Each structure stands twice: as structure tokens, then as C-alpha cells.
Amino acid sequence: MGLEQFKNRNVGQQEYVLLDLEHTPQTPMGKFKQVVKRTFKPELFVGLGVTMREMINALFKGQMHTIKYPFEKLPISPRYRAIHEMLRLLESGHYRCIGCGLCEKICISNCITMDTRYDENQRKEVSEYTINFGRCIFCGYCAEVCPELAIVHGPRYETASEQRASFSLFEDMLTPIDKLNLQQEYDGFGAVTPNADENIKKTPLAY
Amino acid sequence: MSVHNSINTGKPITVTIDGKECKSTFGKTILEIARENDIYIPTMCYLTKVQPIGSCRMCVVNVEGVDGMILSCQEKAVDGAVITTNNDALFKERQNIMRLYDVNHPLECGVCDKSGECDLQNKTMEFDVDAQHFTARDQHRPVENWGYVSYDPALCIMCEKCVRVSTEITGDEALKVKFGGYGSTIINVKQERNYASLGEAAAVCPVGALVQTHFKYTANAWELEKIPSACPHCGGGCQMYYEVKHDKIYRVTNEFEFTNLCGAGRFGYDYANEGVTKDEEAFNTAVEAFKKADSVIFAPQISNEEALILQKLKEKLGFKLVCHEACAYQKFMEAYAKVSGKNIYGGNLKALSESQGVIVLGTRINDDSPTVKYHINMASKWQRARVAYMHPIEDGEMQHIVTQFIKYEAGSEEGAVALLAHTLLADADIPESVRSVLDDLDIGNLSAESNIGEEELEALRKSLLKRHGFSLVVGEDLYAHPRAEQIAAWVALLERYAGFNVICVPPAGNAMGVSLICDLDEAAEGKTVGYNVKGDFTLSALGDGDLDMPALNQQEGTLTTVDKRVVPMHVALPYGGYVLNDIANALGLKATYTIDYTEQLPQTAGFKAAAFDDLPEYFDMVGNEHRGYLLEPQSVAQELALEEVGELDTFDGAVVYRCNPENHFSPFTAKSPLLDEEAVLTGSQQFATVTKLKDGERICFEIDGVRFERVFKIDTEMKGTIALNPTFDMGLSASLLSSYRFSRLSFEKCNNDKIGNNDE
Numbered sequence: 001m002g003l004e005q006f007k008n009r010n011v012g013q014q015e016y017v018l019l020d021l022e023h024t025p026q027t028p029m030g031k032f033k034q035v036v037k038r039t040f041k042p043e044l045f046v047g048l049g050v051t052m053r054e055m056i057n058a059l060f061k062g063q064m065h066t067i068k069y070p071f072e073k074l075p076i077s078p079r080y081r082a083i084h085e086m087l088r089l090l091e092s093g094h095y096r097c098i099g100c101g102l103c104e105k106i107c108i109s110n111c112i113t114m115d116t117r118y119d120e121n122q123r124k125e126v127s128e129y130t131i132n133f134g135r136c137i138f139c140g141y142c143a144e145v146c147p148e149l150a151i152v153h154g155p156r157y158e159t160a161s162e163q164r165a166s167f168s169l170f171e172d173m174l175t176p177i178d179k180l181n182l183q184q185e186y187d188g189f190g191a192v193t194p195n196a197d198e199n200i201k202k203t204p205l206a207y
Numbered sequence: 208m209s210v211h212n213s214i215n216t217g218k219p220i221t222v223t224i225d226g227k228e229c230k231s232t233f234g235k236t237i238l239e240i241a242r243e244n245d246i247y248i249p250t251m252c253y254l255t256k257v258q259p260i261g262s263c264r265m266c267v268v269n270v271e272g273v274d275g276m277i278l279s280c281q282e283k284a285v286d287g288a289v290i291t292t293n294n295d296a297l298f299k300e301r302q303n304i305m306r307l308y309d310v311n312h313p314l315e316c317g318v319c320d321k322s323g324e325c326d327l328q329n330k331t332m333e334f335d336v337d338a339q340h341f342t343a344r345d346q347h348r349p350v351e352n353w354g355y356v357s358y359d360p361a362l363c364i365m366c367e368k369c370v371r372v373s374t375e376i377t378g379d380e381a382l383k384v385k386f387g388g389y390g391s392t393i394i395n396v397k398q399e400r401n402y403a404s405l406g407e408a409a410a411v412c413p414v415g416a417l418v419q420t421h422f423k424y425t426a427n428a429w430e431l432e433k434i435p436s437a438c439p440h441c442g443g444g445c446q447m448y449y450e451v452k453h454d455k456i457y458r459v460t461n462e463f464e465f466t467n468l469c470g471a472g473r474f475g476y477d478y479a480n481e482g483v484t485k486d487e488e489a490f491n492t493a494v495e496a497f498k499k500a501d502s503v504i505f506a507p508q509i510s511n512e513e514a515l516i517l518q519k520l521k522e523k524l525g526f527k528l529v530c531h532e533a534c535a536y537q538k539f540m541e542a543y544a545k546v547s548g549k550n551i552y553g554g555n556l557k558a559l560s561e562s563q564g565v566i567v568l569g570t571r572i573n574d575d576s577p578t579v580k581y582h583i584n585m586a587s588k589w590q591r592a593r594v595a596y597m598h599p600i601e602d603g604e605m606q607h608i609v610t611q612f613i614k615y616e617a618g619s620e621e622g623a624v625a626l627l628a629h630t631l632l633a634d635a636d637i638p639e640s641v642r643s644v645l646d647d648l649d650i651g652n653l654s655a656e657s658n659i660g661e662e663e664l665e666a667l668r669k670s671l672l673k674r675h676g677f678s679l680v681v682g683e684d685l686y687a688h689p690r691a692e693q694i695a696a697w698v699a700l701l702e703r704y705a706g707f708n709v710i711c712v713p714p715a716g717n718a719m720g721v722s723l724i725c726d727l728d729e730a731a732e733g734k735t736v737g738y739n740v741k742g743d744f745t746l747s748a749l750g751d752g753d754l755d756m757p758a759l760n761q762q763e764g765t766l767t768t769v770d771k772r773v774v775p776m777h778v779a780l781p782y783g784g785y786v787l788n789d790i791a792n793a794l795g796l797k798a799t800y801t802i803d804y805t806e807q808l809p810q811t812a813g814f815k816a817a818a819f820d821d822l823p824e825y826f827d828m829v830g831n832e833h834r835g836y837l838l839e840p841q842s843v844a845q846e847l848a849l850e851e852v853g854e855l856d857t858f859d860g861a862v863v864y865r866c867n868p869e870n871h872f873s874p875f876t877a878k879s880p881l882l883d884e885e886a887v888l889t890g891s892q893q894f895a896t897v898t899k900l901k902d903g904e905r906i907c908f909e910i911d912g913v914r915f916e917r918v919f920k921i922d923t924e925m926k927g928t929i930a931l932n933p934t935f936d937m938g939l940s941a942s943l944l945s946s947y948r949f950s951r952l953s954f955e956k957c958n959n960d961k962i963g964n965n966d967e
Contacts, residue, residue, distance in 0.1 A: 100317035
């Protein structure tokens with residue numbers, strides 16, 4: 001698209017349309033007539049009628065438009081970026097994080113700190129993982145870079161707390177093991193594309 | 208190497224690489240010339256410090272007029288050659304090599320320790336390998352824990368660098384290749400010994416197959432900050448990097464392409480004096496203690512700058528300055544200089560590694576200075592050098608290297624060195640005065656007293672015939688010997704008249720620097736201030752003194768190395784307390800930082816007036832060292848005063864030899880948790896018979912006023928009646944030991960109940 005229409009600053013040649021409005025009354029009598037006419041129009045009752053209709057719909061027909069926050073909450077977009085969650089593997093229940101350290105590296109506000117060690121099962125174990133939510137800007141890079149879809153942004157936007165530390169430990173963000181069946185796969189930043197299966201190349205198995 | 212080649216070695220040649228005209232000398236490989244001229248040839252298995260391995264074939268190049276591809280790492284360039292390092296065919300060849308390397312390579316970069324500094328990762332990217340087009344049946348290859356290092360055969364690409372390093376450099380010869388096609392693997396044939404020197408083999412591993420066990424999975428390469436420094440333990444001053452994250456050292460690495468680091472350097476880094484704050488009261492007491500002190504006694508584990516501060520304080524306050532190890536070395540080198548005419552010995556490590564004949568005298572070199580041992584090993588492997596090892600105790604760790612073991616009686620070093628001089632100077636062009644002293648030697652008597660057979664010396668002389676490039680390594684046994692000055696004169700004769708590359712291995716820490724900087728006194732008297740030594744007032748970097756001091760990884764400064772180089776150290780860990788410079792300032796010296804003294808190091812001793820921040824720290828593309836500067840040897844007035852060999856005071860019966868195990872040097876290595884080793888008195892079965900001691904018995908004895916309590920362990924590999932007594936666990940008392948390294952053992956058995964549970 002060219003920029004011609006923006007560069008043309010000659011107002012008179014553009015397609016303005018004049019609205020067909022009444023002329024403002026000029027005489028005192030004319031003004032008086034307009035006041036009386038507006039006052040006794042039935043439009044006030046139309047408005048009251050709408051309110052009455054909505055009230056009846058809400059109270060008796062179950063079409064309430066407001067919700068009782070904080071007892072009720074609206075669903076939130078999967079792309080919303082709130083407090084992080086650490087997901088578990090659905091099969092084994094083991095946490096997905098492999099301790100690769102990419103989230104720590106990519107974090108632009110340097111709020112992720114982790115320590116890893118060599119555990120008894122010869123795995124890399126995450127021995128410490130904290131996010132400083134005083135610094136976190138919820139940019140979503142950590143979720144995007146995570147190769148295991150282990151760290152994701154959850155829908156938990158209520159972050160008022162006496163201490164920010166309440167959210168920042170690995171265990172606090174980890175899906176509780178008894179709620180594993182309720183764990184939702186994340187669709188936002190860093191999630192696999194819908195056509196991921198088509199892009200997979202298989203390694204040849206000649207033997 | 209053929210005869211024809213060796214004749215032409217060193218002749219100037221010109222070759223053209225990728226259109227660039229490169230001047231060099233004959234004898235260098237194409238790859239070496241390319242690197243000299245900043246031309247990139249990719250390699251996977253090439254390691255500069257060992258001989259070309261040639262297992263990867265990545266370094267192939269085309270040479271005009273030669274069919275096929277040539278391995279540039281092995282092929283010596285000839286004059287006029289026109290070489291192409293990159294074209295489509297070469298790229299395809301290399302790409303195919305990378306494809307093969309990548310077959311079934313575990314996709315665990317996410318957790319692999321090497322990720323981020325991995326040669327395989329880099330080259331896979333470089334040659335666009337993004338898919339695996341063929342495969343092989345994978346095998347079960349479990350991870351093996353070898354102690355200091357762990358080996359994951361699944362990640363191994365069989366480049367063989369580790370095997371070469373273990374054989375050609377460190378000489379432990381623990382790693383071998385187990386051939387078997389796709390099932391080939393590296394095996395550790397000496398697993399039970401758990402060599403810390405395998406850390407060097409792990410360092411050269413281009414992938415994550417061989418890693419330091421303690422470091423495994425604890426941090427990623429890119430998270431660690433590399434702090435260049437020098438290892439302060441043995442006096443080798445080897446190049447190293449402390450890799451630090453969150454004020455904690457995670458591991459130690461080095462410029463593994465060009466230099467080496469022994470186990471103590473690599474695993475003995477965790478000795479910092481942590482959690483120290485400024486204790487003003489203790490500081491004021493320290494200043495007062497210095498004012499009142501009659502002597503200051505210190506351990507040689509200090510930097511050149513600190514030594515200079517102590518020297519300046521001595522000049523100002525007039526106390527005696529005592530450092531036993533350095534003092535003995537200083538006296539030895541003074542006597543040495545009178546004959547050689549130079550204030551420092553003439554040898555260096557590079558010449559040692561290029562020698563065809565090496566004589567080791569008066570040192571258990573594998574334990575005293577691993578880096579010197581590595582260079583002897585290089586000479587042995589590359590030059591097939593004759594290595595004569597002269598010592599009262601045989602060392603099993605040296606048996607692959609040593610071609611002739613010459614045993615002499617403990618205490619008869621003077622006789623041994625005189626016999627050696629007599630043998631090696633037989634045909635040399637020497638002044639009449641020296642010749643007459645040599646002729647006057649009572650060879651029969653010396654030979655009988657020292658127990659060195661004349662036929663042994665004759666064999667040594669013959670073995671050195673028709674060879675060139677000789678080195679003599681002498682060590683700590685000689686420095687504290689009662690006749691050290693005479694011994695020094697004999698050794699210096701060999702440097703001056705027999706053309707020997709002589710290295711007088713400094714006894715401990717920075718003893719060489721201390722001996723060059725300080726004007727040392729022999730014995731302490733009156734009130735003492737100790738620095739890392741027990742005194743009436745003790746400054747200690749071990750955290751157990753009256754005032755805390757920073758450990759050597761917490762302070763800036765320079766060290767003087769066995770290679771006669773002054774090298775910088777940097778701060779790896781924070782330190783919150785007072786340093787020696789603060790005390791010096793309170794006593795009237797003036798310097799903002801300790802390193803302000805770097806420029807003032809005495810030029811009369813060979814130091815240069817270079818500021819600390821101007822000292823370079825790098826290796827160039829072909830491995831030339833640019834680290835600090837080399838000491839400038841100073842001329843000393845010659846004064847040849849050879850005395851007759853004195854009465855040889857030999858030791859009979861049970862004798863102990865002061866000697867730390869391979870990975871330990873000082874209380875600082877003892878403090879490092881990774882180098883966990885129990886200090887025990889080790890002797891042979893014969894020693895046990897003579898002393899009527901049983902394995903595991905606990906005894907007490909005293910040397911130089913230091914009381915030892917030791918468990919006795921029998922080592923079946925040892926022979927003779929000399930036992931090894933370590934000192935590294937003695938803390939602040941370790942540096943109080945001043946006498947000759949061998950001493951007669953008079954002991955009493957300790958009450959085992961009183962001491963508590965033993966292993967019985």
C-alpha cells in the first residue's frame with residue numbers, strides 16, 4: 001500500500017459527508033418548543049424498559065452478565081502470561097525440567113536462578129530453582145525457549161501477596177502430584193505448532 | 208622421521224596456502240604453517256601439545272600435483288607446495304565425516320556438560336548436519352565412574368586425545384583404546400589408582416564423554432566466568448582458569464591445547480578463606496605484633512608482592528625474616544651461581560621435553576613437581592630419552608619412564624653428584640683447577656659410601672653417547688642437605704661445562720620467588736609473627752590464626768615458576784578482611800594495592816619493572832606462551848671453590864623421608880575437599896620388619912620440634928627401609944620443618960585408646 005492517501009492533506013477534496021441535523025432554534029419560542037418536545041418524548045421509558053427486561057432476564061432466565069469475582073472467574077486466553085507453572089510428565093509424574101539452564105540464560109531480567117546436580121539415577125537433577133517475581137517482567141521467553149515444555153505461563157494472574165517469595169520456589173510452581181490428571185497442556189508461547197507431526201523427520205532404522 | 212627429512216629440518220621454505228604465501232621452516236606440518244598464518248583448517252582430533260593423532264581426517268587438504276586428499280596434521284610441508292584448504296569436494300568430505308560422528312550420538316545436549324563448548328556441536332553446525340540419514344544398531348554402553356573423572360562411552364567419538372594425553376603428557380598411562388569397530392571404547396586400565404592427573408585427559412575431551420565427576424551436571428559452560436590465574440601449589444605456576452559462578456568456584460580448566468595442569472591444580476582449588484570480615488581489634492594487635500616482632504616466619508605459599516612487602520618491612524623494622532624452604536633454596540642457588548655465573552639455573556621445561564637424556568637427582572619428582580615429571584615423560588615418549596633416576600627410593604609411578612634407576616644411600620648426595628660430575632665431565636673441556644679436583648676424587652671410596660656402582664655410572668655414560676640435548680633435574684633433597692653448597696657447585700659444573708639443561712626444582716609454593724626477593728635469615732628468635740606458620744602471633748589464610756589473610760585464590764599477585772617465568776594470578780573469590788598490604792600501610796609503607804609492588808620487584812634479581820595490569824596472559828595460535836615475563840638471568844661473579852667431598856653421613860636403620868603424595872603439597876591442598884586423602888606413613892614390608900611395626904599401627908615421632916602422629920601403612924610396591932612421611936596435613940606447622948628431608952626415625956607407639964577409634 002502506498003502512502004499517497006496520507007500525504008494528501010487537501011481536506012476539501014476528501015469525501016466528507018454532512019449529517020442532516022436540525023438547525024439550532026434561533027428564537028426564544030423555538031427554544032422553548034424544543035425543550036418541551038424533548039422532555040415529553042417517551043424515550044426515558046424506553047430506557048427504563050430495557051433495564052427492566054435485562055433484570056428479568058438476569059434474575060429469572062439465568063442470563064446474568066456480571067460474575068461474582070473472586071468466587072467466579074472468567075476464562076483467560078492461553079496466550080496470557082501470568083505466574084509460571086512447572087509441568088510434570090503425564091506418564092511418570094516426574095517433573096519435566098531437565099535442568100538445561102536455557103531459561104536462566106535467556107531471561108532478560110535475570111530473575112531465574114537454578115542449581116543442578118548429578119543424582120543417584122545418573123540424571124541431572126534440579127536441586128534449586130527460583131524465580132524472583134520482583135524482577136520478572138512476564139515476557140514469556142523462558143516458556144518459549146524451554147525445550148521440554150516444562151516451564152510455562154499459567155493463568156494465575158492474582159499476584160497480590162504479602163511476600164513474592166510465596167510463588168517463587170520450584171515446588172510452588174510444580175503441578176501438585178495429586179492434581180496431575182488436571183494438568184493442562186499449554187497452548188501459548190513455545191507450544192508445539194498444530195502441524196508439528198508433519199514436520200517430524202524420522203531417523204532411519206536399517207536394522 | 209627419515210634421515211633425509213632430519214637433515215633438512217629448519218631450512219626456510221615457502222608454501223602457498225589458499226593463495227596466501229606463507230614463509231616457514233621445513234619440518235612443520237601443513238596444519239602448523241596454516242595456523243601460524245591464521246588460516247583455518249577444521250580438525251576434530253588434533254591436539255597441539257601431543258603428536259598428531261590422525262583419527263578424524265577432518266584436516267584433509269588438497270596439494271597441487273598430488274592425487275587425493277592429504278592429512279594436513281601429519282604431512283610436513285615441502286618448499287613450493289600449493290595447498291587448498293577448502294573447496295566443494297573437501298567440504299563434502301568433512302560433512303560426511305561429521306555425519307558419521309553424529310550417528311546415534313545421544314541428543315542430550317540439554318543436560319550435557321560440554322554443551323556450549325563442544326567441538327562436535329560446533330562442527331555439526333558448521334557443516335550443516337541437521338538430520339541423520341543412516342544409522343547403526345545402538346549398543347548398551349553404561350556410564351563409568353573412574354573417581355576423579357567419569358566416562359560416558361555413548362558420547363565418546365573415539366578421537367583418542369585422552370589416551371595420548373595420558374600417555375605422552377601426564378604419563379600415568381591409565382587410558383587405552385579398546386578396539387572393536389563401532390564398539391570401540393576407551394578403557395581405564397588403572398582404575399584402582401584413581402589418578403587425579405586424568406583431569407587433564409578430561410580437559411582435552413572435545414565432547415562430554417570424559418568429564419570431571421564432581422562437576423558433572425552442576426553448571427553449564429556459558430554460565431561460568433573464566434578467571435585466568437596460575438596454580439600456586441608446587442611452584443610450577445601452571446596456567447589455569449578458575450570457573451566461577453555466584454562467588455563459587457565450580458571447576459578449574461586450562462589452555463589444554465598448549466599447557467598441562469596436574470591433579471592438584473585441577474582439583475585442589477577449594478581452599479579459600481571464606482566469610483572473613485574486617486576485625487579491627489585483631490588488625491591492631493597484628494600491627495603491634497609486627498612492631499614488637501624479633502622474627503617473621505612465613506610459609507612459601509605467598510605471592511612475589513607479599514614477599515616484597517615482608518622484605519620491605521624487614522628493612523624498616525629490622526626483624527629477622529625466616530622461610531625455611533626458600534632459605535635453603537636461596538643458599539643453594541647462591542652457591543650454584545658462583546660456579547655457573549648466573550643467579551638462576553639455565554634450564555627450562557621446553558628444553559627438558561626435547562632432551563634425549565635426562566638425569567633426575569635428589570627428588571621424588573612425581574610427587575614434588577608433577578609438571579616437571581610431565582616434561583620428563585614427554586622427552587621419554589617423543590625423544591625416546593634415556594632417563595636416569597637417582598634416588599634412595601624407587602618410585603613405581605616413574606617405572607614406565609625411567610630407563611636406569613641408580614640408587615644411592617640417603618645422605619650421600621654429595622658423593623653421588625661428585626661421581627656424576629666425574630662421569631659426565633670425563634671428556635669435557637674444563638679448566639685445570641676443576642680437572643685436578645675431579646682427578647683427586649677417591650672414586651672407589653665414594654662409590655662404596657654412596658652405594659653407586661662404577662658400572663652403573665659407566666652404563667649411564669654409554670647410554671648418553673651419540674645423543675644430544677641433556678637435562679638434569681635436581682630437587683629438594685639437595686637444598687636442605689648439610690653440604691648443600693658443595694652439592695650446588697658440583698651441579699653447576701654440569702651446567703657450565705657439560706652443557707646440561709639444569710632445572711633446580713623449587714621446593715614448595717613460591718619458594719623461588721621468595722628466594723629471589725627476600726633477604727632471608729636461617730633461624731627465628733625471640734617473639735615471632737607467623738604468616739601461614741605457627742608463631743606467637745599468627746596470620747593465617749587457613750582461617751585458624753589470630754588474623755585472617757586471603758588465600759592465594761582470593762588475591763592478586765604474581766608467582767615465579769619453575770620455568771623462570773613471572774606469572775599473574777587474579778582474584779577468583781571475594782575476600783572481606785585485611786590483607787598484608789593493610790598491615791604494611793599501617794606500619795608506614797605506602798601502596799594502595801598489593802599489586803602496586805609488582806613494578807618494584809628487584810631488577811637486580813632478574814625481575815622487570817612491569818606493572819601488574821600490563822602483564823600479558825595468552826597463548827598465540829601456535830602455542831607460544833605470552834604469560835607474564837621471563838626472568839632475566841643476572842650475571843654473578845664466578846668463584847670456583849670446590850672442596851673435597853666431605854665425610855658422607857649416611858643413614859642406617861629406619862629412615863623417614865618427608866614427602867607428600869602426588870596430589871598434595873601444602874595445607875592448602877589438604878584443605879581442598881576434592882583431594883581427600885589420608886596422611887599416613889607408608890613404608891615397605893622391609894621397613895615394617897626393621898621397625899617391628901604392623902600395618903595400621905599408630906606411632907608418634909618428632910622432627911624439627913614438630914610432633915607427628917601417624918598411622919603406618921605397608922605399601923607392597925615399595926622397597927627398602929625408608930618410609931614416606933607426608934606433611935600436607937600439618938597445617939600451620941608444615942613450614943616449620945627445616946632439616947634435611949631424610950631423618951632417622953625414633954618413635955613411640957601411641958596409645959590407641961586415647962586417640963579414639965582407628966580402622967582396627
